[in-house]
Amino acid sequence: MTTDAKQPNPExxxxxxxxxxxxxNLCFQCGTCTGSCPSGRQTAFRTRKLVRRAQLGxxxxxxxxxxxWLCTTCFTCYERCPRGVEIVDIIMALRNMSxxxxxxxxxxxxxAQLVSKSGHLVNLRDEDKAFRKKLGxxxxxxxxxxxxxxxxxxxxxxxxxxxxxxxxxx
Amino acid sequence: MAEKLGFFLGCIMPMRYPGxxxxxxxxxxxxGVELADLEGASCCPAPxxxxxxxxxxxxxxxxxxxxxxxxxxxxxxxxxxxxxxTLFETAHKLNxxxxxxxxxxxxxxxxxxxxxxxxQVRHFVEYLANEIDIDAxxxxxxxxxxxxMKAAVFYGCHFLKPSTxxxxxNPERPRIFDDIVEALGVESxxxxxxxxxxxxxxGVRARSPDVALKMTKENLVNMQDAGADFIVDCCPFCxxxxxxxxxxxxxxxxxxxxxxxxxxxxxxxxxDKLGLEAHRTPVKL
Numbered sequence: 001m002t003t004d005a006k007q008p009n010p011e012x013x014x015x016x017x018x019x020x021x022x023x024x025n026l027c028f029q030c031g032t033c034t035g036s037c038p039s040g041r042q043t044a045f046r047t048r049k050l051v052r053r054a055q056l057g058x059x060x061x062x063x064x065x066x067x068x069w070l071c072t073t074c075f076t077c078y079e080r081c082p083r084g085v086e087i088v089d090i091i092m093a094l095r096n097m098s099x100x101x102x103x104x105x106x107x108x109x110x111x112a113q114l115v116s117k118s119g120h121l122v123n124l125r126d127e128d129k130a131f132r133k134k135l136g137x138x139x140x141x142x143x144x145x146x147x148x149x150x151x152x153x154x155x156x157x158x159x160x161x162x163x164x165x166x167x168x169x170x
Numbered sequence: 171m172a173e174k175l176g177f178f179l180g181c182i183m184p185m186r187y188p189g190x191x192x193x194x195x196x197x198x199x200x201x202g203v204e205l206a207d208l209e210g211a212s213c214c215p216a217p218x219x220x221x222x223x224x225x226x227x228x229x230x231x232x233x234x235x236x237x238x239x240x241x242x243x244x245x246x247x248x249x250x251x252x253x254x255x256t257l258f259e260t261a262h263k264l265n266x267x268x269x270x271x272x273x274x275x276x277x278x279x280x281x282x283x284x285x286x287x288x289x290q291v292r293h294f295v296e297y298l299a300n301e302i303d304i305d306a307x308x309x310x311x312x313x314x315x316x317x318x319m320k321a322a323v324f325y326g327c328h329f330l331k332p333s334t335x336x337x338x339x340n341p342e343r344p345r346i347f348d349d350i351v352e353a354l355g356v357e358s359x360x361x362x363x364x365x366x367x368x369x370x371x372x373g374v375r376a377r378s379p380d381v382a383l384k385m386t387k388e389n390l391v392n393m394q395d396a397g398a399d400f401i402v403d404c405c406p407f408c409x410x411x412x413x414x415x416x417x418x419x420x421x422x423x424x425x426x427x428x429x430x431x432x433x434x435x436x437x438x439x440x441x442d443k444l445g446l447e448a449h450r451t452p453v454k455l
Contacts, residue, residue: 020225038367039374042384070381072374073218074367075331079341095222104223107376111219119212121219122181128188135192135445141184142207150210153281154231160277163227
């Protein structure tokens with residue numbers, strides 16, 4: 001007899017636990033998370049399903065999927081889970097693993113590169129400087145934007161962790 | 171109170187809504203809170219995106235910001251839920267988990283920094299409620315207007331949650347922010363699904379802006395149906411999502427104020443410092 005059923009991959013599930021999803025196996029699939037999810041109200045994203053896939057280690061259904069990136073990390077499911085499953089932590093672990101496998105949206109790469117190169121995720125335009133001055137603020141905020149040595153530290157941290165290479169490219 | 175606090179600027183406020191920054195500086199001066207700039211700080215870095223990409227980079231850059239406060243001998247004050255989440259969670263983890271602290275310090279050591287695991291991080295709404303007290307705020311209110319305004323108070327997600335570590339108020343039925351708004355002589359209205367997410371977080375605004383806007387719209391419909399005169403938020407990212415989101419949706423005109431801007435208005439402080447010209451949804455109140 002043959003079957004099309006997907007085969008569980010306990011090794012992958014173990015990796016999720018090690019990457020920060022330590023409460024993964026506490027989930028008993030009640031669905032409180034799905035019922036509480038503001039993103040799932042607008043989309044086909046189902047939190048419970050994502051957690052189940054992670055428990056079963058269905059790696060190919062998770063890595064590179066759109067669902068993984070529809071969570072706004074609002075923590076509503078995390079607060080309401082009757083089993084204390086730290087769902088956002090599981091999603092973060094899965095996203096980190098997915099990024100390391102090369103799945104990253106171009107818009108996310110752009111933001112990540114902005115942080116690793118400028119130390120901020122929003123740029124300072126001339127019009128922003130002029131507006132700050134008009135409000136009586138320092139034209140350039142007293143952050144890494146004004147302290148090149150501080151920016152070098154942030155850039156170096158991104159080199160040491162490999163973040164700059166992780167998020168390189170288009 | 172009375173001790174000096176390190177004012178964490180983040181990214182969206184100083185670059186896109188500097189009026190929130192000038193209002194914060196004016197309001198806190200009025201309340202006798204002294205702020206020091208955290209010279210050389212960076213992005214917190216943002217929890218929804220940066221934590222999603224690589225948690226150790228997120229922790230290390232966050233710890234660098236905590237170490238700047240440590241060197242200045244101050245605790246951190248933030249007016250943004252995102253910055254609060256990153257800095258509070260990073261401090262919570264590193265201040266209580268010696269193994270994680272050692273792992274992150276191994277990275278920081280290479281840039282000449284050691285985080286000692288002591289910095290405390292405060293969200294301004296919690297700070298106002300717990301350190302200033304409501305009566306002191308009430309006593310500063312000068313502008314009451316002709317009729318009582320109705321505000322849709324918007325908590326956002328990362329001010330109170332995860333409540334297991336933040337322990338500020340009940341995240342399902344909070345009062346802490348509403349009480350401050352009411353102390354200003356404004357009515358905090360009930361509206362359907364209050365406490366929901368604006369839609370912007372977790373990298374959703376960047377990656378799936380249409381999904382983010384659907385969540386924003388649901389909030390706006392509920393606020394409008396309840397008769398809100400304006401929205402008051404405690405986070406520049408929620409602020410941006412509601413302000414720019416309404417310009418994108420083209421169906422609503424509900425003014426959006428950060429609590430610091432509302433307080434500056436109610437305290438009768440210099441109107442030129444509110445920076446309302448930056449708002450894409452006009453503020454006519």
